[in-house]
Amino acid sequence: MMKYSGQTRVLVAVDCIILGFDGESYKLLLIQRGFAPEKKKWSLMGGFVQPQEGLDEAANRILEELTGLKNVYLEQLHTFGSPHRDPVERTVAVTYFALLDIQKYEKQLSQDYHAEWFPLNDMPELIFDHMAMVEMAKNRLRYKAALHPLLFELLPEKFTLPQLQALYEGLYEATFDKRNFNRKLLSTGLFVKQHDKDKESSKKGAFFYKLDQSKYINNFQAFLKFIPNPEKFLAP
Amino acid sequence: MMKYSGQTRVLVAVDCIILGFDGESYKLLLIQRGFAPEKKKWSLMGGFVQPQEGLDEAANRILEELTGLKNVYLEQLHTFGSPHRDPVERTVAVTYFALLDIQKYEKQLSQDYHAEWFPLNDMPELIFDHMAMVEMAKNRLRYKAALHPLLFELLPEKFTLPQLQALYEGLYEATFDKRNFNRKLLSTGLFVKQHDKDKESSKKGAFFYKLDQSKYINNFQAFLKFIPNPEKFLAP
DNA sequence: CCAAAAGTGTTCTAGTTACACCCATGA
DNA sequence: TCATGGGTGTAACTAGAACACTTTTGG
Numbered sequence: 429m430m431k432y433s434g435q436t437r438v439l440v441a442v443d444c445i446i447l448g449f450d451g452e453s454y455k456l457l458l459i460q461r462g463f464a465p466e467k468k469k470w471s472l473m474g475g476f477v478q479p480q481e482g483l484d485e486a487a488n489r490i491l492e493e494l495t496g497l498k499n500v501y502l503e504q505l506h507t508f509g510s511p512h513r514d515p516v517e518r519t520v521a522v523t524y525f526a527l528l529d530i531q532k533y534e535k536q537l538s539q540d541y542h543a544e545w546f547p548l549n550d551m552p553e554l555i556f557d558h559m560a561m562v563e564m565a566k567n568r569l570r571y572k573a574a575l576h577p578l579l580f581e582l583l584p585e586k587f588t589l590p591q592l593q594a595l596y597e598g599l600y601e602a603t604f605d606k607r608n609f610n611r612k613l614l615s616t617g618l619f620v621k622q623h624d625k626d627k628e629s630s631k632k633g634a635f636f637y638k639l640d641q642s643k644y645i646n647n648f649q650a651f652l653k654f655i656p657n658p659e660k661f662l663a664p
Numbered sequence: 665m666m667k668y669s670g671q672t673r674v675l676v677a678v679d680c681i682i683l684g685f686d687g688e689s690y691k692l693l694l695i696q697r698g699f700a701p702e703k704k705k706w707s708l709m710g711g712f713v714q715p716q717e718g719l720d721e722a723a724n725r726i727l728e729e730l731t732g733l734k735n736v737y738l739e740q741l742h743t744f745g746s747p748h749r750d751p752v753e754r755t756v757a758v759t760y761f762a763l764l765d766i767q768k769y770e771k772q773l774s775q776d777y778h779a780e781w782f783p784l785n786d787m788p789e790l791i792f793d794h795m796a797m798v799e800m801a802k803n804r805l806r807y808k809a810a811l812h813p814l815l816f817e818l819l820p821e822k823f824t825l826p827q828l829q830a831l832y833e834g835l836y837e838a839t840f841d842k843r844n845f846n847r848k849l850l851s852t853g854l855f856v857k858q859h860d861k862d863k864e865s866s867k868k869g870a871f872f873y874k875l876d877q878s879k880y881i882n883n884f885q886a887f888l889k890f891i892p893n894p895e896k897f898l899a900p
Numbered sequence: 901c902c903a904a905a906a907g908t909g910t911t912c913t914a915g916t917t918a919c920a921c922c923c924a925t926g927a
Numbered sequence: 928t929c930a931t932g933g934g935t936g937t938a939a940c941t942a943g944a945a946c947a948c949t950t951t952t953g954g
Contacts, residue, residue: 430700431753435712437673440745440756464666476671479754483745507743507758509676509719517667518715520676520756522743590906607908608944630905632951826933843935844917851915866932867925 439519442486443474443558445505445565446495448530449582449595453547455530456562458554459494460542465516466555472562473541474521487524494541501527501581506564513557521557525565527581570599577618580639588626588634589613618643675755678722679710679794681741681801682731684766685818685831687865689783691766692798694790695730696778701752702791708798709777710757723760730777737763737817742800749793757793761801763817806835813854816875824862824870825849854879 446457461471473494477486487502502524509520530545546552548566553559573579579595580587589610597603613619620640625633682693697707709730713722723738738760745756766781782788784802789795809815815831816823825846833839849855856876861869 432675432712432755435675436715437675438713439668439671439673440676476668477674477745477756479672480747482747483743483756504742506740507719509713509758511716511718519668520713520719520758522745522756588906605945606906607946610907612943625906627952630951631953632904632906634906824933841918842933843919846934848916861933863925867927868923868931868933869925870933 436518439514439517440477441474441519441521442477442483442490443472443521443523443561444487444491444494444502445472445523445525445562446491447525447527447548447565447569447582448533448545449579449598450530450545451591451594452598453549454598455545456548456551457494457533457543457545458551460544461555462541469555470546470552471555472523472558473543477522483522484524487522487526491524491526494543495528495533497528497532501578503568505561505568508557508561510557521561523561523565525568527569527578529582529584531584573599577616577639577644580644586622586626586636586638588636590629590634591626592637616643672754675750675753676713677710677755677757678713678719678726679708679757679759679797680723680727680730680738681708681759681761681798682727683761683763683784683801683805683818684769684781685815685834686766686781687827687830688834689785690834691781692784692787693730693769693779693781694787696780697791698777705791706782706788707791708759708794709779713758719758720760723758723762727760727762730779731764731769733764733768737814741797741804744793744797746793757797759797759801761804763805763814765818765820767820809835813852813875822858822862822872822874824872826865826870827862828873852879 448455448457457473458470459473461467461469473490475486475490475493477483481489483504484502487504488498488500491500491502492498503526505523505525507520507522511518513519513521533545548562551559551562554562569578573596579592579599582595583591590606592613593604593606593609596609618640619637622636622638625635627633684691684693693709694706695709697703697705709726711722711726711729713719717725719740720738723740724734724736727736727738728734739762741759741761743756743758747754749755749757769781784798787795787798790798805814809832815828815835818831819827826842828849829840829842829845832845854876855873858872858874861871863869
């Protein structure tokens with residue numbers, strides 16, 4: 429088959445912004461780059477797109493290589509393509525952000541890549557334009573989590589309302605009234621109260637909840653304002 | 665300088681979903697593809713990214729080539745990269761959507777590319793995965809316009825409230841109460857009432873408004889629901 | 901028994917909706 | 928003068944915000 433003539437071909441990489449939450453603060457999974465340039469410097473996990481794979485596929489592969497996890501929440505974020513963003517050779521980077529339960533991450537695997545979790549507000553310097561990518565991911569997450577039930581991806585299957593609140597408070601760097609917060613969350617009908625409690629973080633113990641999966645899928649839409657009844661009109 | 669070895673390089677294209685509104689319905693600007701494969705079939709305006717340009721730059725260049733317009737609203741949408749989306753050769757497509765005042769579009773320029781406006785709900789078949797791109801752009805626009813003052817990009821500098829309402833009603837395929845609609849729009853404080861009227865579409869005439877540019881920039885944020893006072897926390 | 905965290909209700913306010921008539925004008 | 932589209936106000940309702948005390952239990 430003919431090719432398009434007279435055009436320049438470039439490398440396409442996928443970079444993953446992998447976010448977790450440890451109950452205290454948001455964490456970002458970084459690796460120490462194993463090859464030049466910027467060897468030993470901290471970097472997002474990434475890789476080149478292979479000939480027979482699509483972009484989502486590449487992102488999933490890269491994520492699995494690093495964490496051993498499949499079926500992680502993964503969403504395409506933005507594509508970065510300044511001509512000299514990688515000094516070695518022109519590389520267009522398609523970024524994805526991932527949300528995962530930090531406890532599922534298997535520590536030993538990280539050794540292969542010298543991977544480490546860093547608090548989002550206390551990170552080392554990153555190579556290239558990776559810091560801009562992280563910034564963008566943070567903004568997207570704040571934006572999206574305000575509208576869609578999304579942050580559960582960061583928690584284990586069973587979680588408590590106080591945990592959930594800490595998650596939101598961490599993301600927005602604010603404190604919310606727990607009465608209003610709980611009411612609002614529960615009013616979505618997305619949660620199923622369990623009969624057992626988490627006694628880890630208090631003497632009284634907090635009831636566990638699970639997501640109602642079927643409702644989760646259907647209620648992914650949102651609540652907006654510029655038009656009347658906007659939720660009728662929005663696709664996720 | 666060394667290159668990364670053992671990796672495949674691919675073409676990177678930028679495709680633009682160019683939207684306009686003619687007072688009646690939303691329109692999409694398509695071109696008749698001038699080269700094989702799929703020659704003569706309808707397609708989004710696109711082009712390959714050149715060695716010394718970034719992605720946004722490429723999108724702006726492509727848009728200007730087709731319309732002669734600069735400073736058009738342009739936003740990166742999504743990157744498509746299935747291995748065989750272009751049967752000739754692997755091409756990763758970074759899509760942008762553009763909103764422009766359809767009246768500014770200079771018809772004669774379109775001749776070079778056999779460009780034509782098509783109603784969004786009555787389009788010819790498109791090549792490759794371009795239809796999926798258009799769908800995604802529609803969804804993004806619905807989503808975003810519900811939260812941000814964005815649709816003004818489709819109108820001339822001076823516009824009337826009934827025009828604005830038609831714009832929203834067209835996008836959401838719904839009708840809104842004009843009293844409530846006007847109140848809500850005006851309450852944003854984004855509009856400056858002019859002293860002259862548009863007499864084109866009615867005998868009485870409708871007052872023109874202009875955007876208050878300074879407020880437009882500052883009020884780009886939104887109004888949400890999952891957290892209290894979400895507008896405090898959102899970057900556009 | 902007490903410190904620490906979980907859980908729960910009510911009032912007030914602001915925003916959203918529903919709804920119907922008068923106005924200005926050109927033909 | 929009348930048909931057409933532009934413009935306006937109010938009342939009822941709903942959702943969001945502010946606010947403080949009681950419960951449980953491990954140490």
